[in-house]
Amino acid sequence: MAVTSAGSEVPVARTGAGGGNGQAHAESAAAAAAAEKASATRAWATRLVVVGIVLAALNLRPAITSLGALLEEVRDGLGMSGTLAGLLTSVPPLCFAVFGSLAPRFARRFGPSAVVCAGMAAIATGLLIRPFLGGTVGFLAASGLALMGIAVSNVLMPVIVKRWFPDRVGSMTGLYSMALALGTSLAAAVTVPVTDALGGSWRTGLAVWAALAVVAVVPWIPLARRRGADPAVAGQERAAAGREGAATGREGAATGRKPSAAPREDEGMRITHSRTAWALACFFGLQATAAYITMGWLPQIFRDAGVPAGEAGVLLAVTMAMGVPLAFVIPRVATRLSHQGPVVVALGACGLAGYAGLYFAPAGGAWAWALLCGVSNCAFPLALTMVGMRARSSVGVAKLSAFAQSTGYLISIPGPLLVGVLYQHSGGWGLPIALMACLMVPQIAVGILAGRDRTVEDEVAAKAAAAPAGA
Structure with missing residues (x-):
């Protein structure tokens, strides 16, 4: 053995008697076998992550859209007023705003995979018990448990994608988005037929979705045990970060923009000093308001107009399914x-046309109004796209995304509740639909402001530079 400068012993190849070559060959074979085993383990884990992501995404909306399809039966079964039903449809954005903000802290402590695993378990538990707790309070509490699991999983899915697939973020995000839209529309379409097939009880029709969440827990259990980051994954992340920095430099040279500020400056950036950040947060909040009103109340609007319950659920499914291709x-x-x-205006115009149809002829053109509302609800991927375009650095994108989504979900909370109040006190859908149309106007306005070609870093820097002169 020989001693290195670090004080550790390393084997020295021996000559003579032929022992050195045999030992070296054995060590080389052992190293190759270990490398092959590690590669096979990483490949197995990667395939498991893909399955886990798809199954998790399928479970991120059925708790909401399955309830929308059976909302009338739930209200009758629990003796729930229209106001309380409106509160129920406001719970999802509230949970997303509150519990979603805690997801990064949980991920740092337990690891993203473990938190997603716990989230899927919370969804399964909440969906299984909420129909059988025997009252409105218990139903709301169990719904909150399921929505808590959805909230943390929703926030951490992009983290999982970035960690395991840094070179395929776009394709994996597309797969995740497609699975999410599929789960949303599937729950809306089949909840009523499944309920009828299982005996007609709304309790069974809602609880059956817990089975899909139980299946989603399975692939995350072994992944949760891999607490440390896979060395290969970490290496890919570093390589991707390097390519991102090079791409930013090339983009700056091509567009004439100055390079983004140093990370330490971005980390101290006051995002609330940016008008674009506020416009984007309001746009996110208003589009979320429209989406949750649609998911919670659209089937009821059609049913009150004389559309059969099963068809009303399919119409909601069509609305949600528009998000898959768009x-x-x-x-x-x-x-x-x-x-x-222009994209903001086009989507808003589709929303206004859909609301006009729901107001004047909800049953006569039901399929057309469902399609138009579905196109309008695709303001969500547009909002996420603008988040990435309105900041230059990755730190700026992270701060803008956190601010826009948390503030936006808070903004969206009163909308579904107010729709329920108006529906109960007016006895019809005229006023609620008028409210939905009125909210589309500021959504278009703030969307136009958020879509301007500028960055939050420039706005914050300009305000900071102007502050001493203004003082």
Whole structure:
């Protein structure tokens, strides 16, 4: 043995008697076998992550859209007023705002995979027990448990994708988005037929979705045990970060923009000093308001107009399914434009047309109104795209995303509740639909502001530079 400068012993190849070559060959074979085993383990884990992501995404909306399909039966079964039903449809954005903000802290302590695993378990538990707790309070509490699992998983899915697939973020995000839209529309379409097939009880029809969440727990259990980051994954992340920095430099040279500020400056950036950040947060909040009103109340609007319950659920499924193809198309169109205002206006116009149809002829043109509302609800991928375009650095994107989503979900909380109050006190859908149309107008306005070709770093820096002169 020989001693290195670090004080550790390393084997020295021996000559003579032929022992050195045999030992070296054995060590080389052992190293190759270990490397092959590690590669096979990483490949197995990667495939498991793909399955886990798809199953998790499928479970991120059925708790909401399955309830929308059976909301009338739930209200009758629990003796729930229209106001309380409106509160129920406001719970999802509230949970997303509150519990979603805690997800990064949980991930740092326990690891993202473990938190997603716990989230899937919370969804399964909440969906299983909420129909059988025997009252409105218990139903709301169990719904909150399921929505807590959805909230933390929703926030951490992009983290999982970035960690395991740094070179395929776009394709994996597309797969995740498609699975999410599929789960949303599937729950809306089949909840009523499944309920009828299982005996007609709304309690069984809601609880059956717990089975899908139980299946989603399975792939995350072994992943949760891999607490440390896979060395290969960490290496890919570092390589991707290097490529991102090079791409930022090339983009700056091509566009004439100055390079982004140093990370330490971005980390201290006051995002609330940016008008674009506020406009984007309001746009996110208003589009979320429209989405949750649609998911919670659209089937009831159709049913009150005389559309059969099963068809009303399918109409909601059609609305949600529009997000599958458009989630790929809209971001590509938006990134080719210097100003995303035209896309904002087009989506808003579809929303206004859909609401007008629901107001004047809800049953006569039900399929057309469902399609138009579905197109309008694709403001969500547009908002996420603009988050990435309105900041230059990755730190700026992270701060803008956190601010826009947390503030936006808080903004969206009163909308579904107010719709329920108006529905109960007016006895019809005229006023609620008028409210939905009125909210679309400021959504278009702030969306146009958020779509301007500028960055939050520039706005914050300009305000900081102007502060001494103003003082």
